[in-house]
Amino acid sequence: MIESEEGVPNVLNLSEIAEREREEDERVVEIVREFGAENLIYCMQCGSCAAVCPLARVGFEWYNKKLIKALLLGMKEELLDDPTPWACVACNRCTEVCPRQVSPFEVMFAVRRMMVEEFAIPTLAIEGLRALYEYGHAVYMTGREARKKVGLPEKPPSTDSDEQALKDLKTILKNTKLAKLGLIPMND
Template identity: 55%
Template sequence: MQVETVNLTQKDRKAVLAQMIEKGGGNLTKCIQCGACASVCPVAITGLPLYCKRLFRFLQTGHLEEILDDASSWACVACNRCTEICPRGVDPFHVVFAFRRIQAQELAIPASATTSLMNFYTTGHAVYGDASELRQKVGLDPVPPSTLKYPEALKELQTLLDESPMAELGLF
């Protein structure tokens, strides 16, 4: 007996997939929900709701608006255990980050990320703090040889960022 394809959703799956492809997560279509990624994922282990496998199912069935504000994806540490273990070549890390990029476009961004981004633009370091005293205490120059020491280097970085699509978000 021939079994007809079961359609689990009436959502616009193609529109969501098109966005995912544009943001670098096109391998989403290869996922068969085996769960290998989730078995090694720190986000899944800690019990956050929208870990890799579950996120992918929402996206595959065209549910995007429903999950846009969930912060789980921003807890992904990019460890890439999933990429190593996935038997289908999904590159789950790239899919999670593609979803993050869609969230970012809609400004569904945690405060910690906006602070890092502002630090990154204004100093060249996402993690920033005045370390001159600590550095001198251990016998180093007060300023590391980075954008902090070379203003023209910071200007180069800012030029690259100003000309990027990121500038349109108005976060720096």
């Protein structure tokens, strides 16, 4: 989140942002488009997405409309520490109402993908990835009491109880970007 540091004015210096883009020789807009938000450039900042966004409603700073504007201006570093994209519930109500088919949800997730490359990823997300790799389930609970209580076998008929299936899943994951990023141990 951008918060003015002590003694530093709360002003965005657009020229510095543009200069940085030039130095790094890549436009933020293009990076985000690569990551799946192809229609970002069609945004006209009408605000319909923000009108229905749960994040905007509860006071996250870089909700869909504002995030898109920041990207269009070439902002990136300023956003890396911000939790907003990781709070997106992917509800897609924004996508449904967007008059220019930008799909603000895709922008949120493209920013997540951009942040991941910079290792700006929340611990909880790492844990989810680890669980997905280890068990095939992002939400994984070892306590089997509840299943037994309702009369179900201890393990569901999933990767949790199917070694070959888990191996298959791991094979896939090992050949994706997840492995290249090295975010979680994938040695087995």
